[in-house]
Amino acid sequence: MTTCSLTEAGRVTSVARAVTCALVCLAGLPAVAHAALGDIAPPAEAASPPAHSVAGGEARMASYTDAAGTTVNVYIDARSRRIFAYTWQGPATPNLDTLLGPYAATWHSGAAALHAAGGDELHAARVETPSVIVETGGHMRGYIGRAWLPGALPVGITERALQ
Known part of the structure; x- marks a missing residue:
């Protein structure tokens, strides 16, 4: 570079x-800036198409593929245009510090506490805090995960809808 x-x-x-x-x-x-959890989505992520409606129009989901080939889904509240969740699947975990933004420190602390308590598994972990929940799992070249703000889920959307 x-x-x-x-x-x-x-x-x-x-x-x-x-x-x-x-x-x-x-x-x-x-080429495209991707916002962090809680941020207002850039127009490229909130645009229609390729975004599509979720839960009867309460949210929109847009997808992109990062440099490592991982597909990242961005969930955007239709009213506020704020990003309330990310999901991913691919050969590498995306940069979670970037996706989580201001919630990254909370996630790091929660992950460290989970590890110290022996609560994390070899291939999966769930860090649950009042402000952010992050689930990661998979194996080499087959990673999946999701991160969301439980207090920001739009009406009619549950964590089950985040895939």
């Missing part, structure tokens, strides 16, 4: 070189 800084761009004598440096930096960014 090529990197450059605004300082480097400012030192070049040509405006064209500065613009080229900025474009090279931007080329390394993902």
Whole structure:
């Protein structure tokens, strides 16, 4: 990956070189930004299609495939446009710190406590806190999981609907 800084761009004598440096930096960014749990979904994730209705229109679900080939489903409250859940299935676990956003620290603490108590299993774990629930499981190149905000589930949606 090529990197450059605004300082480097400012030192070049040509405006064209500065613009080229900025474009090279931007080329390394993902094409679509994915929001974390609790965030308002970016228009690309809330758009119809490929999003489809869940529970009679109370929510929408959009999917994308990450760089590792894992399919990630994003569940969006139809009224507030906030992301209330993620599910995934594929050869690698997605970056949970990114998906969980502000809930990542709570998940890490819960996972550490579960591990210390011997409550986690080799191929599956469920970390349940009042603010976030994260289930992970699977085996090499076959990972599944889901994470959701129990207090943010829209009316008519239960955890069973998150697949």
